[in-house]
Amino acid sequence: MRSLISFFVFLFAAAVSALSTTGNRLLVILDDVVEKANYSKFLADLESRGFQLSFETPKSESLALFHLGERSYDHIIFFPTKTKGLGPKLTPNLLVDFLNAKGNLLVTLSSGVPTPNSLVSLLAELDIQLPAERTGLVVDHFNYDASSAADLHDVLLLPPPGPIRPDVKDFFAAGAPKDSLLAFPRGVGAVLGPGELLTPILRAPRTAYSYNPKEQAETVDELFAAGEQLALVSAFQARNSARLTLVGSAEMLQDKWFDAEVSQPSSGAGKKAAAAGKTFNREFAKRLSGWTFNEIGVLRVNWIEHHLDEPGAANQSNPAIYRIKKDVKYTISLSEHAWTAWTPFTLPSASDALQLEFSMLSPFHRLPLQPDPALSTDDAAAYSAAFRLPDQHGIFNFRVSYKRPLLSNVEEKNTVSVRHMAHDEWPRSYVISGAWPWIAGIGVTVAGWLAFCALWMFSAPVPAPGGAAGAARAETKKTQ
Amino acid sequence: MRFAQSFTPALLLLAAGVAQAASAWGFDEGSVSVVGRKSGEAVKEKLNARAPLSKPVSLGSTDTLKLSLTAKDNGKAKRPHQAFLLLQEQESGLEAPFPLTVKENGKAVAQISHKDLPVQLLAATKPLKASVVLASFGSAQGLDAPVFELKIETDPNVPPPAYEKPLRYGKKPEIHHIFRPDPKSPPKVVSLFFTLAVVGTLPALLIGWFTLGGNLNHLSKAIGAAPLSHATFFGSILAMEFVFIMYYTSWTLFQTLPVIAAVAVATVLSGTKALGEVQSRRLAGER
Structure with a gap:
């Protein structure tokens, strides 16, 4: 009976851990709880992936991000709210604390609703700039949805975004049908700072620009940003791997844009067959929320092992001390979470590398780790590197610092001592040819000493040639 | 692209030119x-x-x-x-x-x-x-x-604008430690030549001694006078050299020291007797 209960407990635990790697308590901040009907498909998708949704308004009394110093929620979604600030429960300070406590945020904006001060400050803290006056509208007169915004051109149509660099994993466009389009209706564009923690996921096309509909209705003279500098959807991943995603258009996640029929403007005779079809928004929203809420792109270190890689050496794992100039082998096992399960981690592209550093203050070695199929399993991939320890003694670290855009950070440090050669580990002097004369010198001295001792003790006086002379010499010796 | x-x-x-209507x-x-x-x-x-x-x-x-x-x-x-x-x-x-x-x-x-x-x-x-x-x-x-x-066109007199690429996470250049070079020995021929030259001094020394009249003629006399002391004394000198050889090849310092002490005691005790016999020969005018 008990085993049955524990089996169910285990099953439940497995089911819970199968969704997000950090937890399933999701807080949805809305102006009015009635508004959630607009996002019903998106929220139902989230619920079907195992998230427990709680809905709150910023003014709610019961709202608290932390309880007794622990997070009350694992993730938060902000839908546009009309209030100027978000109140004392959602100050930028609390939101930064939430990020520091490894909570994830999905922030959505809308050009029709001024962004609350609290979020503007939070984003400014992360080096994400929003248009001044908190009202910007992104338009593109070349890539708009001809069926819904033929005149206003404020529904942008874009292809699903590929990876920002060839060596970054393609999370958002992989497997998208050809010619599929994303609708980005009435959104706000942001400008990202130069920091390495920020990643633009969706950039505006080169002819798009952001303007203030209230003041720049006639013509654009002062430009906030235009073209690819304008990030429509951007991601921030903190050093503790907490994630924040900024979606410029909340409408993008609404039911009416999920699988909506859109068509590109027919641009002259040359492109008469303008692309038309259903939007990719639903799948994109799933991937975007999945990334933000730690369902994809999460790396886990399963184990790390290092040992002496010398023939005949004792096969001890993870010794605390090594000797200089010895061969060692280091192996690390990594898994990547893909929606519901841990999978073996593979490098996004051949041009990327998982690198091992062997460092004391600065790295002495920085070597690529190669896949080691012998130690890999169905849910973990092992990577190993074999190398010779440097000829410098001291306290060293085996360090794997794998930080890539859109992947959670891996930072592993294993400290070992590297001792110098003991006096009896050097080659013997007789194998060094340069030492032979000196060894021979010692040998000759020893033999000469023994011969001298024998002669001194056992030598008889030589009879003098003249006999008397010898006796006389003996006499003089005696008298002295 | x-x-x-x-x-x-x-x-x-071009298309716009064709379709003037649009x-x-x-x-x-x-x-x-x-x-x-x-x-x-x-x-x-x-x-x-x-x-x-x-x-x-x-x-x-x-x-x-x-x-x-x-x-x-x-x-x-x-x-x-x-x-x-x-x-x-x-x-x-x-x-x-x-x-x-x-x-x-x-x-x-x-x-x-x-x-x-x-x-x-x-x-x-x-x-x-x-x-x-x-x-x-x-x-x-x-x-x-x-x-x-x-x-x-930039002004050659003005330094070009400094542009530092922003930091991006990615692969870093590989580093391979450069080991210090191994100590080197001179060519073996040279070492062998000088080894032979050094070894050659021993026969030269012995020949020199014997041509000057060195001999071992009193060996039987000395052994006859003090057999145990002479054997022990000379044996202890040999043993001391053997201890040094063992120290060079395999023994540790704390294995060596007690053996040296034992041999030294034997040298001192037998040495007084053996050297006394040598002195008696000298006093008898036989050296």
């Missing part, structure tokens, strides 16, 4: 001029939306580039909402927009000098690609046409 990007607008224009943006009286601070007007070129200028326009560090045009919607002068001059760095594809100041009658101007350009464009090695984008709300089709190439 970039080829396609630059090619598409040209194609669009309302489309264009411009007239387009010109670009570079005005030097000292020399006044320097270069002025007419712009054509269908064909970019064949020669790049160069912009010196004190010059000002002036672009002026009249925007037209289907041949009628009109003010577009978007009138940009886009400068693109050709290698990275980085593009900087410069909005034109447009009047009600469609007349648009833009002035650009070095200080308006972002540092990445200033540091460009290839000419910048300049395109004019004219577009507005409604159904009129926008214009996105490459018009000229802009060459940035």
Whole structure:
């Protein structure tokens, strides 16, 4: 009976851990709880992936991000709210604390609703700039949805975004049908700072620009940003791997844009067959929320092992001390979470590398780790590197610092001592040819000493040639 | 990709020319001029939306580039909402927009000098690609046409603008530790020669001693007089050398020291007797 209960407990635990790697308590901040009907498909998708949704308004009394110093929620979604600030429960300070406590945020904006001060400050803290006056509208007169915004051109149509660099994993466009389009209706564009923690996921096309509909209705003279500098959807991943995603258009996640029929403007005779079809928004929203809420792109270190890689050496794992100039082998096992399960981690592209550093203050070695199929399993991939320890003694670290855009950070440090050669580990002097004369010198001295001792003790006086002379010499010796 | 990007607008224009019925943006009286601070007007070129200028326009560090045009919607002068001059760095594809100041009658101007350009464009090695984008709300089709190439001339006396690439997470260069070189020995022939020379001194010494009259004739006499002492004394000297050899090959210091002590005691005890016998021979005049 008990085993049955524990089996169910285990099953439940497995089911819970199968969704997000950090937890399933999701807080949805809305102006009015009635508004959630607009996002019903998106929220139902989230619920079907195992998230427990709680809905709150910023003014709610019961709202608290932390309880007794622990997070009350694992993730938060902000839908546009009309209030100027978000109140004392959602100050930028609390939101930064939430990020520091490894909570994830999905922030959505809308050009029709001024962004609350609290979020503007939070984003400014992360080096994400929003248009001044908190009202910007992104338009593109070349890539708009001809069926819904033929005149206003404020529904942008874009292809699903590929990876920002060839060596970054393609999370958002992989497997998208050809010619599929994303609708980005009435959104706000942001400008990202130069920091390495920020990643633009969706950039505006080169002819798009952001303007203030209230003041720049006639013509654009002062430009906030235009073209690819304008990030429509951007991601921030903190050093503790907490994630924040900024979606410029909340409408993008609404039911009416999920699988909506859109068509590109027919641009002259040359492109008469303008692309038309259903939007990719639903799948994109799933991937975007999945990334933000730690369902994809999460790396886990399963184990790390290092040992002496010398023939005949004792096969001890993870010794605390090594000797200089010895061969060692280091192996690390990594898994990547893909929606519901841990999978073996593979490098996004051949041009990327998982690198091992062997460092004391600065790295002495920085070597690529190669896949080691012998130690890999169905849910973990092992990577190993074999190398010779440097000829410098001291306290060293085996360090794997794998930080890539859109992947959670891996930072592993294993400290070992590297001792110098003991006096009896050097080659013997007789194998060094340069030492032979000196060894021979010692040998000759020893033999000469023994011969001298024998002669001194056992030598008889030589009879003098003249006999008397010898006796006389003996006499003089005696008298002295 | 970039080829396609630059090619598409040209194609669009061609298409626009064919399908006159579709309302489309264009411009007239387009010109670009570079005005030097000292020399006044320097270069002025007419712009054509269908064909970019064949020669790049160069912009010196004190010059000002002036672009002026009249925007037209289907041949009628009109003010577009978007009138940009886009400068693109050709290698990275980085593009900087410069909005034109447009009047009600469609007349648009833009002035650009070095200080308006972002540092990445200033540091460009290839000419910048300049395109004019004219577009507005409604159904009129926008214009996105490459018009000229802009060459940035930097002043050789002024240090080039410093541009530091922002930090990006990615692969780092590999490092392989460079080991100190192993200690070297001289050629074996040289070592062997000197080894033989050193070893050769021993026979030379012995021969020298024996030619001078050295001998072991008193060995039997000495052994006869003090057999145990002489054997032990000479044996202990041999043993001491043997201990040193063992220390050199395998023993540790603390294995060696007690054996040395034992041998030394034997040397001292037997040595008094043995050397006393040698003295007695000396006193007897036999040495």
